[in-house]
Amino acid sequence: MRRPLSQAITKLPAAYQERVDTKSWREDDLLEKIRQEETMIARLDELNTSISQMEASSEQKSALRQNNTELLRGHHANKRVYETILEDLRAYDPYSATLFDDLDNIASQLTMGLSQVKGSWNAAEGVFNTPSNLSWVTYLSAYQVTKELTVSKADKAFITSLMAEYGFDLKTARQLLTVKKALDKQLSNYSQKQRDYVFLRLIGAVSYDGVKWDETAGYLTPYFSEDVVSNPTTGETQKKVKPLLTIFQTLGLSEQEVKQLTYNLRLQHALANGGNTIKQMRNIDFNEGSNTYKNAKAKYKNAYGTTKGFEEFWDERLKAYSNNGAGNADFTHQSITMATHLNSASFQLSDLYGGREQVKDLSGWEGDTTYNASDMKPSIGEDDYKADLDAVNIIARMDNGASYSQAMASYYNDVTQGSSVREKEFLKNEDWTEVKGTIYASLVPDEVLTQGDKASKAYVSENYKGVSRFLERLERVAGE
Incomplete structure (x- = not known):
């Protein structure tokens, strides 16, 4: 059949x-x-x-x-x-x-x-x-x-990708489209790639903010700034980036819509690799004396103005954002990684970490699989795995002339056609030997490295389960 x-x-x-x-x-x-x-x-x-x-x-x-x-x-x-x-x-x-x-x-x-x-x-x-x-x-x-929907074919494809690949509902997907189209209009004097960069940088900022990411993915100040008095005595001012709430409002969303959009972006970030159902949260709170359920409900109320429908919403969003537990790409993580790739600033402090090309990797797969970006133990779930590979692959298509929305739609269309499209395309864009070598150099002690690839592989498998799965999935297609 x-x-x-x-x-x-x-x-x-x-x-x-x-x-x-x-x-x-x-x-x-x-x-x-x-x-x-x-x-x-x-x-x-x-x-x-x-x-x-x-x-x-x-x-x-x-x-x-x-x-x-x-x-x-x-x-x-x-x-x-x-x-x-x-x-x-x-x-x-x-x-x-x-x-x-x-x-x-x-x-x-x-x-x-x-x-x-x-x-x-x-x-x-x-x-x-x-x-x-x-x-x-x-x-x-x-x-x-x-x-x-009475929107263009390209906009339909964009919305479909947001819903199918990341689990967003129609309302959130349309809010993201509103922001993107407003940016295209307001920044019409910039190139399409630069407008795509600003969109991805803005979305990434919902979960990834602070000086660290300003110096990695770039500053939003050139695009969304306001004058703030820096010296009350002289009245001297300096430019400072506007709050996210203000930025999103200037891009066509109401205050309540901004709260709902940022809430769902952060929720997708938190649940893309799975999470607890309402029942599980209640059990955890009962056994540990915590307030998981109460805190989650309060955040929902802040976004939607009511607690009505919270429990149904939560369990439904958990399934959608986590792909029924199988894992979706973390959208804000993927966005900040892509913004780092597209950052055209002539110099960033993060460039001191091995140069701009390594900074791009550190914002994605290398940062999740090694100690090269921080002292935290490497951890990479399905949400990070998909986000890291998809960021590299979609950027590569954009480098060939496609816009972000075009590259995303064509890429995910291809991903649905085969079980290992994601990995094969990643290894066309990144050298397998260098990827494996970078990870081993960071995770494997010198005395184990000298014993060869088999010993290094066994060490990673024993001590870094998530990283081991990352390498195994790539290795399966590396020789094809």
Whole structure:
């Protein structure tokens, strides 16, 4: 089923033009796919009903319902996409032509989803197990939502990437688009690359601020400054960067929208590699006497002006931002790393750490996998792994002339087409021998280094689990 579906959707643009007058062949195919999704939805609905009659604890029943709900969400998303394509096929309006540009990606996501569902039935327990990686559901849901937006195709692609790759909801993604478009307008006398730099530097500043990052990724003062009295006696003034709240407001957001945007950016930063559910927070607070739940709720209230809906919001955002626990790229980390790469300042104090090229690496993968940026023990989770590799890869595409939004959309489209695209592209942009050598030189004692690669690899595996996984994933494709 998977291969015919993928082939059919992949060849749809050409076949559509050739057979537009008779096009019933495609309608029949789509209608059959819709019926298949309806069948799966009906089965899952029946399972939900039968769960109530099972002899199991309420917690077990709740977990089973939650699993089935996730699968239902995926099949409903599949069904909506099929229906969308069918509607546009029948209407043959101008938009339907642009729809075809996305079909390869849709086919890839649907194929992934179908393969996961095929292997998700647990015969022993009589229930579907939720796949760990539901990124295909996120993509299809984002695709459906953005189809209805009255924005350009490029802006739709930008919003879809923000939702599918980082877990943002539509509201947050649109706020980011508002900021980006306002920057493009206000800084129209700058190059596209410079405007992209300012956007990434601004977004990165939400989580990464202070002199350290000013001297690494560059200062925002040239773009957003205000005169502040530095000497009350003489009245002398100096330029100082405006507060983030003020900057975002000058870029078209209300004060409340700024609070919501910065809250979600920081929350994505915190949860991209996973986190605690509401239930888990309550248990931690009960056992340790902490205020995790209370503090999280207070931050939500500050952003949204109410505590209503907090618990549902939190658990939903945890799943989205962490890709259901599989891990998403940390957006503000990726943004500050890319800003460091794009920083055009002639000199920064951080350049003293081996020069500008090393500073770029230190802001990303090298900083997360070695002691070269700080004395803290290296730690790299899935959120940092994706952010570090994606930053390098998207910047490389920008260096070839693409804008940030173009490079991001094309890159993530390619990433969905294969399981190791991210690693292969990274190793085209970074030398594998140098990456491994840099890490070993920082982490492995001299007496172990002299014993050779095998001993060094074993040492890193024993003492730095996250870094070891980083190297293993790259090594798998290094020889291809």
